[in-house]
Amino acid sequence: DSGVTQTxxxxxxxxxxxxxxRCSPRSGxxxxxxxxxxxxxxxxxxxxxxxxxxxxxxxxxxxxxxxQFPDLHSELNLSSLELGDSALYFCASSVPxxxxxxxxxxxxxxxxxxxxxx
Amino acid sequence: AQTVTxxxxxxxxxxAETVTLSCTYDTSxxxxxxxxxxxxxxxxxxxxxxxxxxxxxNATENRFSVNFQKAAKSFSLKISDSQLGDTAMYFCAFxxxxxxxxxxxxxxRLTVKP
Numbered sequence: 263d264s265g266v267t268q269t270x271x272x273x274x275x276x277x278x279x280x281x282x283x284r285c286s287p288r289s290g291x292x293x294x295x296x297x298x299x300x301x302x303x304x305x306x307x308x309x310x311x312x313x314x315x316x317x318x319x320x321x322x323x324x325x326x327x328x329x330q331f332p333d334l335h336s337e338l339n340l341s342s343l344e345l346g347d348s349a350l351y352f353c354a355s356s357v358p359x360x361x362x363x364x365x366x367x368x369x370x371x372x373x374x375x376x377x378x379x380x
Numbered sequence: 381a382q383t384v385t386x387x388x389x390x391x392x393x394x395x396a397e398t399v400t401l402s403c404t405y406d407t408s409x410x411x412x413x414x415x416x417x418x419x420x421x422x423x424x425x426x427x428x429x430x431x432x433x434x435x436x437x438n439a440t441e442n443r444f445s446v447n448f449q450k451a452a453k454s455f456s457l458k459i460s461d462s463q464l465g466d467t468a469m470y471f472c473a474f475x476x477x478x479x480x481x482x483x484x485x486x487x488x489r490l491t492v493k494p
Contacts, residue, residue: 305484307483310480354425364477364478366475366477368415369482370427371424371426371427374424
C-alpha cells in the first residue's frame with residue numbers, strides 16, 4: 263500500500279457525461295500528479311499540482327481539468343466524455359523536493375480509477 | 381523530446397533464475413532520473429528501483445539491480461532469484477530534473493514460471 267488513495271475504484275458512464283476522480287496523497291506530500299493509462303497510448307502524464315498550484319502540464323485534453331484543495335487532496339474532472347477516454351487514471355504523490363532546483367522526488371502511485379465510457 | 385524504449389514486449393523466466401529487462405532512452409539533458417515500476421495483475425504501480433543520472437554507482441534493491449550506462453543511454457533491470465510474485469508488467473520511466481513530465485516505456489510483460 264503506497265498510502266495514496268483514489269476513489270472511486272471503478273466508474274462506468276456514458277458518452278457526453280462528466281465525472282470527477284478523487285485523490286488523497288500520502289501524508290506530508292505536497293505534490294500530486296495525474297496519469298492516464300490506456301491501451302493505445304500507454305502511460306501518459308497529464309498534470310501536476312504542488313501545494314494547490316498547477317506546476318506542470320502534460321498531454322491533458324482541454325476537456326479535462328484538475329485542482330488541488332487546501333487539504334491537499336486533488337480532483338480530476340473529465341467532461342464531454344468520449345469512448346476513447348476509457349482508461350485507468352492514476353494519481354501519484356511525492357514529498358517536496360529536498361535537494362533544491364533540478365531535484366526529483368520519487369512518485370508513489372495510488373491504486374487507480376478504472377473509467378469505462380459506454 | 382525524451383523517449384523511452386522497451387524493446388522486449390514479453391519475457392519469461394524460470395523461478396529462481398535471473399532475468400534482465402532492457403530499456404533505452406533518448407535525451408539531451410544531463411540531469412535526470414530513471415525508474416523501474418512494476419504493475420502486477422492488480423494494476424497497482426509499484427516502485428521497484430530509482431537511479432539518479434549523476435550517480436555512477438548502479439542502484440540495487442534486494443534482488444533487483446540496474447545496469448545504468450549513461451553514455452549508451454541504457455538502463456536495464458536485473459531480477460535475481462526470480463519469484464512467482466515478480467510476474468507483472470515492468471515499466472521503465474524517465475524524468476528530467478527540470479521538467480515534471482515523466483515518460484514511460486511501453487512495458488515488458490514478465491512471466492515467472494514454476
